[in-house]
Amino acid sequence: MKIESVETFVLKTSLDKPFAYSQGWVTGRSTTVVRIRTTDGVEGWGETFSVGLQPPEIAATVIDSALKPLLLGQNPLDTEVLWNTMYLRTRDYGRKGVVLGAISAVDIALWDICGKVANQPVWQLLGGAFRQRVQCYATGFFRPEGQGQAVDMAAEAKRHEAAGFSIMKVKLGFGIDDDIAVMHAIREALDPATQLMVDVNHAYGANEAIRLGRALDSFRLRWLEEPVVPEDLAGYRRVRDAIDTPIAGGEAEFSMYGFHDLFAAGAVDIAQPDICLAGGFTALRHINTLAQVNGVKVNPHVWGTAIGQYASMHMIGATPTTHFALYADQPLFEYDTSSHPFRTALVAQPLEHQGGWLDVPGAPGLGFEIDHSFFDKTAIPVGR
Helix, strand or coil: CCEEEEEEEEEEEEEEEEEEECCEEEEEEEEEEEEEEECCCCEEEEEECCCCCCCCHHHHHHHHHHHHHHHCCCCCCCHHHHHHHHHHHHCCCCCCCHHHHHHHHHHHHHHHHHHHHHCCEHHHHCCCCCCCEEEEEEEECCECCCCCCHHHHHHHHHHHHHCCCCEEEEECCCCHHHHHHHHHHHHHHCCCCCEEEEECCCCCCHHHHHHHHHHHHHHCCCCEECCCCCCCHHHHHHHHHHCCCCEEECCCCCHHHHHHHHHHCCCCCEECCECCCCCHHHHHHHHHHHHHHHCCEECCECCCCHHHHHHHHHHHHCCCCCCCCCCCCCCCEEEECCCCHHHHCCECCCCCCECCEEECCCCCECCCCECHHHHHHHCEEECC
16 A cells, blocks of 8 residues: 555635734634545545644645655555654754644644554554543633723633533733733633633743733643743743743644753643644654653644544543543643634534533544535645
8 A cells, every 4th residue: 555645735714703812813714734545545634733824825835845755655554754754854944833734734644544544543553542531621712802801701701611611721912911800800700610721822021921920820720821932941941930830832842852852941841732733643652752751741732623623632532641640630622612614614523522521533543524515615726
């Protein structure tokens, strides 16, 4: 069995209601999707991370022009060999960013093929599932108007609570005083048992992040995410040393090499590799091992379409607990509650939480079927 074709597609759509996070306004959704077919007729699907701000054509071009020639005619089951081939042949201009995102998409598709060939879910090929059900946390609290929306954010929190979520992540980074006002409004609106974490998407320098962190220490947050820019490992360490709240980061970090540096700097308590950006299943297996050796928890970041969601569920199921105990915290699934048609329409069975929980998929491969009535009219082929 050999790789017969590598097809790349971009999907783009505008949003009826744009929203803001700390780095800008999101006016649309987009993604880059890859389909790999074998000479035996097996096909695998993957995608690369896209927040909607960067053009998806960039990653698509990398896949079509740089990675595809390395893949055609190769054995799709050679995941480790092919990952290293792609990484090493692009090292001089890759290593981070869009090239690793492109490698991630290909790697996810290859593991999808492996699971289908073996008639096993991907988590089984990763060594088994440590958990068959995963608790979700609601990500949301984006701002349709920017600052001054504490009352609106409290109302959103109540909606998430009513939907069954007992853990929520609040988007901050709109100014320290505004952030604090939002958090007080949300905390007062919720059951005291509801747990919170915050994500500032690297909106601040270390001094500002420390000020925010100290103001929120009394909230007993599960974590403070991306307090500073990903390049500032010393700043991460300063914030971590100055506050009581655990520090999370890594959604903008890449491969086991990048996470090695993150861990060596003592920058985070919780690593957040995104399977659609950090290098796919192959890289995340190595990142998990590095995290265990360095005593760092792993809670993968989840974004993207239904493809990325399914892949993330397999990875979270197979992610070991770094600090094992009878009642240890388990990795959570980031359940984005904002509008995204490529999550709900791209596959025949989109992931829908039940009372704030999801079952790990059990069908062969990633476990989904593409809804071709949507895909065929929406996806734009690249490189044909």
